Amino acid sequence: MTQTDLKPTQAHTTNAPALEVRSLNKTFAPTVVPVKNLNLTVERGEFLTLLGPSGCGKSTVLRMIAGLEHPTKGQVLIDGEDVTRLSPSDRNIAMVFQSYALYPHMTVHDNIASGLKLRRIPKGDIEDRIRDVVDFLGLHELLNRKPGQLSGGQRQRVAVARTLVRRPSVFLLDEPLSNLDALLRENVRAELKQLFESQQAPVVYVTHDQVEAMTLSSKVAVLNEGYLQQLDTPERIYTHPANRFVAGFVGSPQMNFLTLPCDGQSVTLGNRRAPLPTEVRTDAKEITLGIRPEHVRLAREGESPTVEGTVSLVEHLGMHKLYTVQVPGKMPMTVRSLIPLSHTHSDRPIKLVFSGNAIHWFDAETGDRLNQD
Amino acid sequence: MTTFPESVSKSQRSSGINWRSLILPIAVILVVLFCLAPVLWQLLTSVKVNQDISAVPSVYFPRRFTLEHYQQLFARRPFWNYLLNSFFVAAASTLLALGLGAPAAYALARLRLQGERVILAGVLIVTLFPPILLFLGLLRVVQVLSLGDNYLALVLPYAAINLPLTILVMRSFFEQLPRDLEDSAKVDGYNTVGTLLNIVLPLTLPALATTGILAFITAWNEFIFALTFITRESMKTVPVAASQLGGASIFEIPYGPIAAATVLGTLPLVLLVLFFQRQIIQGLTSGAVKG
Ligand SMILES: Nc1ncnc2c1ncn2[C@@H]1O[C@H](COP(=O)(O)OP(=O)(O)O)[C@@H](O)[C@H]1O
Ligand SMILES: [Mg+2]
Numbered sequence: 001m002t003q004t005d006l007k008p009t010q011a012h013t014t015n016a017p018a019l020e021v022r023s024l025n026k027t028f029a030p031t032v033v034p035v036k037n038l039n040l041t042v043e044r045g046e047f048l049t050l051l052g053p054s055g056c057g058k059s060t061v062l063r064m065i066a067g068l069e070h071p072t073k074g075q076v077l078i079d080g081e082d083v084t085r086l087s088p089s090d091r092n093i094a095m096v097f098q099s100y101a102l103y104p105h106m107t108v109h110d111n112i113a114s115g116l117k118l119r120r121i122p123k124g125d126i127e128d129r130i131r132d133v134v135d136f137l138g139l140h141e142l143l144n145r146k147p148g149q150l151s152g153g154q155r156q157r158v159a160v161a162r163t164l165v166r167r168p169s170v171f172l173l174d175e176p177l178s179n180l181d182a183l184l185r186e187n188v189r190a191e192l193k194q195l196f197e198s199q200q201a202p203v204v205y206v207t208h209d210q211v212e213a214m215t216l217s218s219k220v221a222v223l224n225e226g227y228l229q230q231l232d233t234p235e236r237i238y239t240h241p242a243n244r245f246v247a248g249f250v251g252s253p254q255m256n257f258l259t260l261p262c263d264g265q266s267v268t269l270g271n272r273r274a275p276l277p278t279e280v281r282t283d284a285k286e287i288t289l290g291i292r293p294e295h296v297r298l299a300r301e302g303e304s305p306t307v308e309g310t311v312s313l314v315e316h317l318g319m320h321k322l323y324t325v326q327v328p329g330k331m332p333m334t335v336r337s338l339i340p341l342s343h344t345h346s347d348r349p350i351k352l353v354f355s356g357n358a359i360h361w362f363d364a365e366t367g368d369r370l371n372q373d
Numbered sequence: 374m375t376t377f378p379e380s381v382s383k384s385q386r387s388s389g390i391n392w393r394s395l396i397l398p399i400a401v402i403l404v405v406l407f408c409l410a411p412v413l414w415q416l417l418t419s420v421k422v423n424q425d426i427s428a429v430p431s432v433y434f435p436r437r438f439t440l441e442h443y444q445q446l447f448a449r450r451p452f453w454n455y456l457l458n459s460f461f462v463a464a465a466s467t468l469l470a471l472g473l474g475a476p477a478a479y480a481l482a483r484l485r486l487q488g489e490r491v492i493l494a495g496v497l498i499v500t501l502f503p504p505i506l507l508f509l510g511l512l513r514v515v516q517v518l519s520l521g522d523n524y525l526a527l528v529l530p531y532a533a534i535n536l537p538l539t540i541l542v543m544r545s546f547f548e549q550l551p552r553d554l555e556d557s558a559k560v561d562g563y564n565t566v567g568t569l570l571n572i573v574l575p576l577t578l579p580a581l582a583t584t585g586i587l588a589f590i591t592a593w594n595e596f597i598f599a600l601t602f603i604t605r606e607s608m609k610t611v612p613v614a615a616s617q618l619g620g621a622s623i624f625e626i627p628y629g630p631i632a633a634a635t636v637l638g639t640l641p642l643v644l645l646v647l648f649f650q651r652q653i654i655q656g657l658t659s660g661a662v663k664g
Pocket of ligand 2: 058059175
């Protein structure tokens with residue numbers, strides 16, 4: 001089949017973004033406010049991932065976009081049209097649920113067809129569309145089975161097929177891979193990426209898995225405690241985390257954070273003083289240095305180390321070893337470093353160097369990023 | 374492996390019989406016999422000739438069989454009528470209990486109601502009263518509403534007695550029915566009624582069948598209310614009619630017809646359970662969520 005077959009039927013003449021969320025707020029109870037003032041725009045063809053820890057309100061945002069939850073405040077616009085008051089079925093959205101939510105008493109065919117039948121699409125069109133999607137996803141053998149007779153991966157594909165036939169204005173996916181085992185998840189992830197790249201309509205994808213977010217998305221929105229922490233490309237999220245939360249949440253093994261005494265111009269790191277980059281301005285007495293374990297390397301022969309300490313833990317990660325190093329001093333610190341497998345460690349102290357251009361500076365109190373590059 | 378388990382298996386092999394594998398079947402047979410012995414006795418009595426029934430010592434396994442007691446039941450009494458009465462009363466009260474209980478259970482499971490715990494506690498407490506305690510109160514109600522000799526006098530109390538159980542069982546069923554299914558239906562374009570009829574109801578049928586059967590059995594077997602609230606012969610239910618079977622003289626206890634009535638009164642229930650068992654085993658909900 002050609003890719004145009006799966007494009008939305010609607011012609012897009014407006015310049016409005018495909019999906020826009022304006023100062024969205026959801027208050028379940030005075031103390032349960034999972035979404036506080038969220039603003040997002042998603043353009044056509046974009047793949048936006050909402051990333052955040054469990055319970056941070058990702059699903060609630062998605063359900064408000066879908067119309068399954070009414071926002072306490074704010075608006076949802078699809079193709080420039082305010083749909084905040086519309087029911088889910090009038091919004092032209094399609095959704096993959098975490099549990100897939102296939103109707104157990106209907107065959108795969110009827111599951112895929114149900115959304116179209118209810119929209120009074122002529123029977124011939126329905127069968128044409130189903131054939132396209134079934135060809136596309138290779139579901140022929142499954143059409144007459146019930147969901148109970150499918151494997152987890154097959155159910156997932158049927159759930160995706162059900163959204164594709166709808167040709168919606170926006171695709172919404174809520175942790176669609178979390179019920180698959182690790183190996184299958186990796187395959188399906190790659191498949192999903194290809195699949196939705198061929199779609200015009202944007203995708204809003206919810207996950208708590210940073211690898212999914214980084215590999216699938218064209219943009220990632222990191223959420224925490226109901227607030228948008230950063231909205232950026234996966235690369236920028238990784239290289240320029242907007243604050244300490246994003247820096248710590250994205251990237252594995254986790255970034256090292258060292259809180260250092262500071263006098264506005266320079267910081268004290270162990271027994272050394274180092275100047276702050278010129279663009280970092282702070283009056284605080286302390287500043288947080290962030291550096292990823294892969295940017296902490298062994299000092300070369302004769303090179304002066306940034307820190308020195310003893311290895312307290314060695315973890316084998318396959319490609320690398322992860323050392324946990326205790327750095328003694330007035331303020332003892334723990335630094336984790338990715339070390340090539342070839343290195344053998346002894347009880348002697350090891351010398352580590354922080355790659356200068358990979359250091360992130362954060363305000364010790366607010367956690368905001370201080371350096372621009 | 375230590376040597377101890379090995380020596381055990383050796384001794385088993387030498388004795389030739391695996392005693393352990395026999396324990397379960399024997400136990401099952403004993404338990405089944407223990408439970409079904411009275412039923413078997415009734416069944417045999419219903420086909421014994423009168424001589425064998427009153428013989429001393431008892432004839433446990435008769436050689437002569439007769440259907441005379443069954444024929445008498447229908448010839449001397451309107452037994453079809455009793456069966457129909459029982460069926461109508463039990464079915465109506467069951468439908469009423471399910472019709473009221475299932476929606477209530479759905480609301481309790483899905484809506485975040487204010488006093489949900491209080492309501493559930495109330496429902497639970499109601500089940501603690503033996504129905505007999507309600508008897509005098511109900512009698513008064515029946516008198517005031519002049520429902521005597523009216524099927525409603527049985528249908529309403531039976532439905533009420535079965536309602537708490539229906540609500541509790543159905544609620545726990547709805548709780549484990551994934552909410553995503555209903556959300557998915559909404560996205561697909563079903564309205565509320567459509568969702569309930571096309572998605573929720575088909576998935577709920579096994580649970581409805583189970584609770585329905587329990588309610589039906591309770592209503593079918595009920596005796597005291599049926600004895601008191603219905604006095605007209607043509608409206609009596611099977612348990613009452615069976616207990617009032619008389620012999621040719623007051624000195625004769627008609628064991629045979631009573632046994633036959635018992636068997637006939639139980640048969641519909643057995644058929645019902647056998648019929649719905651298949652539906653229940655189908656296990657429709659499997660496959661709704663992850664694998
Ligand atoms: N219907 C609801 N009523 C009350 N609280 C809710 C409801 N739905 C979600 N919450 C709460 O909102 C928070 C965010 O939930 P959710 O959006 O599902 O998180 P996530 O998908 O990011 O894991 C949680 O603390 C959850 O308990
Ligand atoms: Mg969620």
